[in-house]
Amino acid sequence: MTLFSVPHSLSTERPSPVLPANACDAHLHILDARFTPAITGTPTPANMTWDDYLLLQAHLGCSRAVIVQAKHYGFDNACLLDAIARSKGRARGIAVVAPDISDIELENLHQGGVRGLRFSLWNSGNAVASWETLAPLAARIYELGWHIQLHAAAEQLVAHERLIDSLPTPLVIDHMGRLPPQQGLEHPAAQLLRRWLEEGKTWIKLSGAYLNSDSGAPNYAPTLATARQLIEWAPQRLFWGSDWPHITEQHKPDDAHLANLLGEWAGKYRQQILVDNPAEFYGFVDVEGL
Template sequence: MTGVPHSAGTARPSTAAPAGACDAHCHIVDPRFSPSGTGGPAGMAIEDYQQLQRRIGTTRAVFVQAKSHGTDHACLLDAIRRLDGNARGIGVLHPSITDSELKRLDAGGIRGLRFSLWKPADAIVTVDMIEPLAKRIADLGWHVQLHLSGDQIVEAAALLARLPCPIVFDHMGRLPPDRGPDHPAFAVIVDLVRKGRAWVKLAGAYLNTGQGPPYGDATRIARAYVAQVPERLVWGSDWPHVTETHKPDDAELFDLLAVWAGSDRVRDLILIENPAELYGFR
């Protein structure tokens, strides 16, 4: 088959996706929704992502607001609509958002807010926005999705413990690859998960490695979560891999989940049942 933009390789995964499999972390960037309507990266629109779905076999998706679209959710809402009930969204907002706008976004399929603070210098939001917004979205049944480093998670442990809504940890908690589950953030995350307060995204193997492919150090981290809390894990491709100069092969990333899960039953839990519960798929 032909290649997918921003994805290496052309072969399908060696492990077939089960019916209803969900890619719970991907981004849509479409210059048609930029202020000028022109420019920006090519090959990251919803039509391009649907090529990826056909290649790896997923049918459900959770689109995470791209930084390039700021707090304007027109692109995100359009992508959700285009998948006709098989997509949800994670937005980015400031505390000044009105209640009526929150209700509009909820009706459009948004189910959480992301706080990407891994690199504070280019962040759209700040850590002091997390709690005020968590209080605003709790009654909607939304969650906060946190992209923090392991050290940042430890520093924010008291804040995380008092949030009134669920928490989803991005990219396996961004634990230092050389320490992995031995880093204290792992215990903070697992404690919140076991209390029914949090979930973890098994995504971004290339963000959790010091070794590179086949990501043995990231595999150690993922397997540690699978051993502890398999019922609260979801998987994401992180397409279109905007951080990567050399794009990974998404079929290989999809196959890696089978290695992490250790069994078809756990893999199906991560791909189907867990995201259905977290994001409200029917």
């Protein structure tokens, strides 16, 4: 029996076991036709608004969220700020900004709930940010207490190791470091991930299982060893995210199943990854009642 109908998800049943109270979905995107896309005339996909996401949130049983600026809007974070405001304190945002952004604009983003800058650089063909602006912008957001969120291919992490090492801010790495399924933990980037975790300034998102696997649903087999190893190395430095609305995927995954995978990966650390780590890192503990 279908229990729910959630846009851009095959999920019909709730996660099992249910997610703990105050669970955080630490990676999702919002697109809303009320806001102008970066490229004039580009259509905005339907059913990716904050209200649509609330259907998934209710279905999964999470109550906190980290909204990541979509490439669709380039450097215009209006849609992101609107979604954070509508969350009533239950969401934080990760923005994408131009290198010449003013200090006043950065402060306005901070007041609006933004806590980091994203650099999605794995695909140079449609990247909005750049490796060249990473260090200058990291230096500028340091005093705000923000972090850099980096989405890069494993080979890019290796190629830019020295640059990444030099960043003054905390670092969040998307989608388990995008290790190639054929190599997984044998890829040189895996040992970089280990070192960065152990040095204490880096966190990693256990998200995008379908981006790190060539075996497909339901188990995305190549991700099992990677996720479990990351958890063994540093369970206190990991988050989980749905990656809804799965913009890159023609065939949408089952989000409840993605949440269930975390249970298979994390075992006794499930609560820590879903609740404790994001509460401390993103500042949800500072919001009364959250």
